[in-house]
Amino acid sequence: xxxxxxxxxxxxxxxxxxxxxxxxxxxxxxxxxxxxxxxxxxxxxxxxxxxxxxxxxxxxxxxxxxxxxxxxxxxxxxxxxxxxxxxxxxxxxxxxxxxxxxxxxxxxxxxxxxxxxxxxxxxxxxxxxxxxxxxxxxxxxxxxxxxxxxxxxxxxxxxxxxxxxxxxxxxx
Numbered sequence: 001x002x003x004x005x006x007x008x009x010x011x012x013x014x015x016x017x018x019x020x021x022x023x024x025x026x027x028x029x030x031x032x033x034x035x036x037x038x039x040x041x042x043x044x045x046x047x048x049x050x051x052x053x054x055x056x057x058x059x060x061x062x063x064x065x066x067x068x069x070x071x072x073x074x075x076x077x078x079x080x081x082x083x084x085x086x087x088x089x090x091x092x093x094x095x096x097x098x099x100x101x102x103x104x105x106x107x108x109x110x111x112x113x114x115x116x117x118x119x120x121x122x123x124x125x126x127x128x129x130x131x132x133x134x135x136x137x138x139x140x141x142x143x144x145x146x147x148x149x150x151x152x153x154x155x156x157x158x159x160x161x162x163x164x165x166x167x168x169x170x171x172x
Contacts, residue, residue: 010030011033012025013036018052018053019051019053020054021056022035025058026058028060029062030065032063032065033066034063034066035060035069037068038069040079041078043077049080049082050080050081051105052082053084053085055085056086056088057089060091060094062092064121066095066097066098066099067092067097067099067118068089068091068099071102071104072103073102081104082104082106082140084107086099087110089113090116091113092114093117093120094118095121095122096119096122096131097130097134097153099135102135102136104138105143106143107141108144110145110148111148113148115149118153119131119133119152120154131155133157135159136159137160138162138163139164139165
C-alpha cells in the first residue's frame with residue numbers, strides 16, 4: 001500500500017552535502033521519494049550548493065511518490081544544483097513523477113536513463129498535482145538532457161521550467 005499524504009519516508013535522503021556519488025542501489029516501496037537530494041535554505045542563509053553529484057546505475061521502482069526528488073520546489077531562495085550527473089538509471093512505477101529535478105545549474109547532464117510509468121497514484125498524494133511523467137527546472141548554465149526514454153504519466157510527459165533566482169547566470 002502507498003502512503004497517503006505528503007512527506008512520508010524516503011528510500012534514500014541526503015542533505016547538507018556536496019560532491020558525492022550514489023551508485024548501484026535498488027530502492028522500492030518508499031512512501032515518498034525513492035531518492036531525495038536537497039540542501040535546504042531559508043531566507044538570509046548563505047548559499048550552499050549541492051554540486052558535482054553523480055547518481056548512476058540505480059533501480060528505483062514501486063515508489064509512493066517521486067522516483068527522484070532533487071532540489072527544492074518551494075518558494076525561493078533555494079540552493080543551486082550545478083554539475084549534477086544522472087545516467088544509466090531505471091525509475092519505474094512511481095506514485096507521482098519518475099524524475100523531479102529543480103535548481104539545475106552549469107554542467108548538469110541527465111542521460112541514458114529510463115523513466116517509465118510515472119504518476120500512478122498522483123490523486124492519492126497531491127490531489128490535482130504531480131501527474132507528470134517528469135518535471136525539470138533549470139536555473140542557470142548549460143544543462144543537457146538527452147538519450148533518455150520517458151514513457152507514461154497521468155498528465156504531461158515533461159513539465160519544463162526555466163526559473164532563475166537573483167545572481168544566477170544565463171541559461172542554455
